[in-house]
Amino acid sequence: MFSKKTVRDIDVRGQRALVRVDFNVPLKDGRVADDTRIRAALPTIEYLVANGASVILCSHLGRPKGGPDPAFSLRPVADHLAGLLGKPVRFVAAMVGPEAEKRAGEMSYGDILLLENTRFEAGETKNDPDLAAQLARLGTIYVNDAFGSAHRAHASTEGVAHRLPAVAGFLMEKELVYLGRVMESPEHPFVAILGGAKISDKIGVVQSLLGRADTLLIGGGMANTFLAAQGAALGESLVETDVLETARALLQQAGGKIHLPTDAVIADAFSETAAHRIILVGNVPAGWRVLDIGPATTDAYRAALKGARLVVWNGPMGVFEFPPFAAGTRAIAQAVAECGGTTVVGGGDSAAAIAEAGLTAKITHVSTGGGATLELLEGKTLPGVAALQDR
Numbered sequence: 330m331f332s333k334k335t336v337r338d339i340d341v342r343g344q345r346a347l348v349r350v351d352f353n354v355p356l357k358d359g360r361v362a363d364d365t366r367i368r369a370a371l372p373t374i375e376y377l378v379a380n381g382a383s384v385i386l387c388s389h390l391g392r393p394k395g396g397p398d399p400a401f402s403l404r405p406v407a408d409h410l411a412g413l414l415g416k417p418v419r420f421v422a423a424m425v426g427p428e429a430e431k432r433a434g435e436m437s438y439g440d441i442l443l444l445e446n447t448r449f450e451a452g453e454t455k456n457d458p459d460l461a462a463q464l465a466r467l468g469t470i471y472v473n474d475a476f477g478s479a480h481r482a483h484a485s486t487e488g489v490a491h492r493l494p495a496v497a498g499f500l501m502e503k504e505l506v507y508l509g510r511v512m513e514s515p516e517h518p519f520v521a522i523l524g525g526a527k528i529s530d531k532i533g534v535v536q537s538l539l540g541r542a543d544t545l546l547i548g549g550g551m552a553n554t555f556l557a558a559q560g561a562a563l564g565e566s567l568v569e570t571d572v573l574e575t576a577r578a579l580l581q582q583a584g585g586k587i588h589l590p591t592d593a594v595i596a597d598a599f600s601e602t603a604a605h606r607i608i609l610v611g612n613v614p615a616g617w618r619v620l621d622i623g624p625a626t627t628d629a630y631r632a633a634l635k636g637a638r639l640v641v642w643n644g645p646m647g648v649f650e651f652p653p654f655a656a657g658t659r660a661i662a663q664a665v666a667e668c669g670g671t672t673v674v675g676g677g678d679s680a681a682a683i684a685e686a687g688l689t690a691k692i693t694h695v696s697t698g699g700g701a702t703l704e705l706l707e708g709k710t711l712p713g714v715a716a717l718q719d720r
């Protein structure tokens with residue numbers, strides 16, 4: 330159950346709201362290449378403005394190393410956000426300090442300010458108390474709407490929340506309501522689909538879902554490690570040899586709940602122009618590698634999704650950025666959209682596959698989180714959420 334206060338539970342009128350958003354978006358040639366995360370934060374920003382608060386936004390972008398780096402500046406995001414809101418968004422070329430304090434002090438109700446990348450400050454990822462205190466000086470309340478970063482205990486996501494009245498924004502609330510439902514009161518049949526490169530990132534998620542879901546459909550590179558654990562020959566495929574024992578143990582624990590590919594699309598190089606063909610798993614020749622699930626697997630997974638009352642999907646079925654190896658992921662996207670049950674999709678790649686197929690509107694909830702979604706599905710508490718005030 331979502332038990333945190335939101336912006337609705339406090340009087341925001343006349344407040345200077347310091348709002349942590351997740352504007353960690355891809356940039357291309359100095360422009361925002363995908364604004365999904367920016368659009369997702371608009372309801373909170375618009376609510377605060379409409380209800381008489383001024384808004385100071387902060388976010389990280391990318392993983393800059395060793396101080397300010399123009400390639401990771403949030404300035405292009407300020408321009409993009411101004412376009413979406415149809416009103417000015419002023420930018421401060423610092424996260425904290427005298428200039429930021431001056432500009433914050435000059436704000437009138439309805440004004441919007443975006444601070445520079447929080448990760449330009451060394452103290453951000455260390456959750457440095459001094460940095461959190463400096464940031465807290467800019468606002469009179471703190472709103473966390475950065476669901477995608479809520480698994481990070483950083484100064485702008487966690488430390489600062491102990492220094493101001495701290496509540497959730499609408500995106501944070503929505504994400505936690507949908508993912509909370511998956512964890513606490515799943516409808517059955519509940520089918521989980523996991524893909525992506527590695528098992529090692531998802532061992533906790535598989536364990537958690539084995540206790541909740543009726544069926545786990547596995548694809549992507551992580552399927553290879555399960556197949557290798559059963560003794561399949563996988564050629565040059567990505568296999569995590571250090572977790573084969575763990576994979577074997579999970580399969581035993583699963584008692585048939587885990588479904589693995591029975592056929593695959595293999596390629597003679599990791600390239601979109603590689604020669605490729607379909608084989609039954611277990612027979613990948615030397616020099617070849619698995620890059621997608623095969624058509625028989627796709628049919629079986631489609632059948633498993635039919636009639637599901639709840640579906641959670643995280644991670645692509647293959648290397649879908651290469652067109653010859655995108656069919657599996659596309660077919661699963663379609664099957665999820667058509668299953669008729671509640672559908673929750675998390676992780677940047679799965680969300681991109683859904684968007685590319687034009688299916689976003691057919692999914693109950695497309696999460697803006699990657700790592701944060703996985704940690705929630707694992708049953709972990711997110712530090713950025715824990716630090717907010719209880720209702």
Ligand code: 3PG
Binds near residue numbers: 353392477478701
């Ligand atoms: C993400 O994109 O996963 C979030 O913005 C968090 O970014 P991080 O993995 O660099 O902490």
Ligand code: MG
Binds near residue numbers: 699700
């Ligand atoms: Mg990440």
